[in-house]
Amino acid sequence: MNGHSLSVRFALCAPRFAICVLLLALCALPLAPGFAGAEERLKLATTTSTENTGLLKILLPPFEKKYGVRVDVIAVGTGKALKLGENGDVDVVLVHAKADELKFVEAGFGVDRREIMYNEFQIAGPKSDPAKIKGIKDAAESFKKLAGSSSVFVSRGDDSGTHKKEKEIWLKAGIKPAGKWYIEAGQGMEQTLQIASEKLGYTLTDSATFLAYEDKIELVILMEGDPILYNLYGIIAVNPKKYPNVNYQMAMKLIEWISSPEAQAIIEGFKIKGKVLFHPLPPPVK
Numbered sequence: 001m002n003g004h005s006l007s008v009r010f011a012l013c014a015p016r017f018a019i020c021v022l023l024l025a026l027c028a029l030p031l032a033p034g035f036a037g038a039e040e041r042l043k044l045a046t047t048t049s050t051e052n053t054g055l056l057k058i059l060l061p062p063f064e065k066k067y068g069v070r071v072d073v074i075a076v077g078t079g080k081a082l083k084l085g086e087n088g089d090v091d092v093v094l095v096h097a098k099a100d101e102l103k104f105v106e107a108g109f110g111v112d113r114r115e116i117m118y119n120e121f122q123i124a125g126p127k128s129d130p131a132k133i134k135g136i137k138d139a140a141e142s143f144k145k146l147a148g149s150s151s152v153f154v155s156r157g158d159d160s161g162t163h164k165k166e167k168e169i170w171l172k173a174g175i176k177p178a179g180k181w182y183i184e185a186g187q188g189m190e191q192t193l194q195i196a197s198e199k200l201g202y203t204l205t206d207s208a209t210f211l212a213y214e215d216k217i218e219l220v221i222l223m224e225g226d227p228i229l230y231n232l233y234g235i236i237a238v239n240p241k242k243y244p245n246v247n248y249q250m251a252m253k254l255i256e257w258i259s260s261p262e263a264q265a266i267i268e269g270f271k272i273k274g275k276v277l278f279h280p281l282p283p284p285v286k
Contacts, residue, residue, distance in 0.1 A: 026268075040069040041252045045084040046094040047161060048188040050233070051075035053212045053277055059266055063257050070249055076190070077160025085109055085236070088243030093250040094235045096206075101234045110236035114255055117267050117278040118232045121165050123191065123223035124210055125202035133171050133202075139175040141224040144188035147173075150181040152201030156192050157184030161231070166204045168227060206231055208277035233278070 050056050051073060060071050074084065078095040086095045086109045093110065095101060104110045123133065123142055131149040133142040146153050155177075156163040172176055183201070185192045188208040196203040197217035210221065235255050240248035257263055266279035271277065 001273055017075045018118075025177070040067075042069050042071045042092065042247050042254060043074065043090040044071050044092050044094060045074045045076065045080065045090040047077050047078055047080035047096055047233075048161075048190070049096070049206045049209045050094060050278075052188065052190050053270075053272075054213075055192030055208075055270055057265065058270060059258070062262070063254060064264070067250065067253055070182065071254070077156070077158045077162075078164065081152070082109075085238045088238060090238060091247040092235065092237050092254055094233065096231055096233045096237060097164045098232055098234065100164065101236060105236065106177045108242055109141070109239055110246070112255060113234050113236040113238045114259055115156045115234050115281055116258055118230065119207045119278050120231050121162065121229040122207050122209070122210060122221045124196065124203055124204060124205050125222045126200040126218065127220050128200070128231040129222055131202065134222045136223055137225055139169045139223065139228050140247060143169050143173040143175060146176060146202055147175050147181075152178065152181050152196070152199045153177065153195040154185055154192055154201050154203045156189065156201065156204075157186045158188070160187060160189075162204055162206055165229070165231070169204070170260060180191060193219065211272050211277055213276055228278050269275065 015201040046056070052075070053226055054285075056073055056250050060073070062070055074081070076084070076239065078097045081093050082104050083101060084090045085104065091173070093104075101113060103112070104115050123139070125131070131146045131151040133145050153200070156167055183195070183199070185195050187195070189205060190213055192203055193205060193210065193213055194199075196216060197219050200218070202220075202222075207224075213286045236256060236265060237248055237255060238246045239249040267278050268276060
């Protein structure tokens with residue numbers, strides 16, 4: 001083959017060779033933030049109350065924008081949320097059952113727990129109040145009257161933070177609820193309120209969800225204010241030593257951010273009918 005033929009063949013192959021080199025170079029480049037498919041993800045297991053009330057819809061977007069991350073929210077009861085953390089299926093949990101949260105941390109599943117906000121539990125029921133609990137200031141005494149009157153009581157029955165609190169109150173009242181009057185819904189708070197409304201029964205609810213849905217149901221708040229009804233929310237990172245694949249760094253950024261003055265102001269400013277749904281807690285002293 002003469003020199004002229006080699007030159008022609010090289011000229012024909014050069015463009016394809018250049019394209020291959022360019023493609024290899026592009027593949028070697030790190031994906032820039034915002035590039036399609038490059039968005040970092042953070043998996044958050046949380047309670048139905050933080051999701052159904054709409055809090056997370058205003059609380060998470062500023063965080064996502066600041067850190068270029070997408071938070072995938074899994075809204076379930078507290079028990080299920082903690083179980084997802086125990087299995088290493090999520091990066092961070094936001095729940096409301098302090099005793100179970102502490103056990104979660106002590107067992108090595110979670111780290112860096114922080115308390116961020118609170119509201120309260122309340123007993124809702126029909127305006128007619130057949131069990132006559134209105135005016136009672138003791139939650140256990142109210143439960144005794146509910147059981148004694150055999151008035152319909154609809155339980156979450158789903159191992160949520162609300163269900164855990166309900167069981168705590170029954171225990172304090174010395175009553176093991178059972179019978180046709182006691183209905184275990186196995187549903188979230190919104191659905192449980194709806195069932196209680198349809199059956200003109202009572203239920204234990206968190207104040208935020210009730211406020212968000214009270215216009216859709218025929219129930220009123222009949223009992224509140226007992227210290228046992230205090231409803232504290234905590235956020236916990238899943239332990240990276242137990243599950244190395246969790247996104248611990250971003251989980252900690254969320255914990256730090258949600259404790260910041262900016263996020264706490266968002267929580268405090270989140271209102272329905274002029275009422276605050278969740279009260280922020282001051283950040284820890286460092």
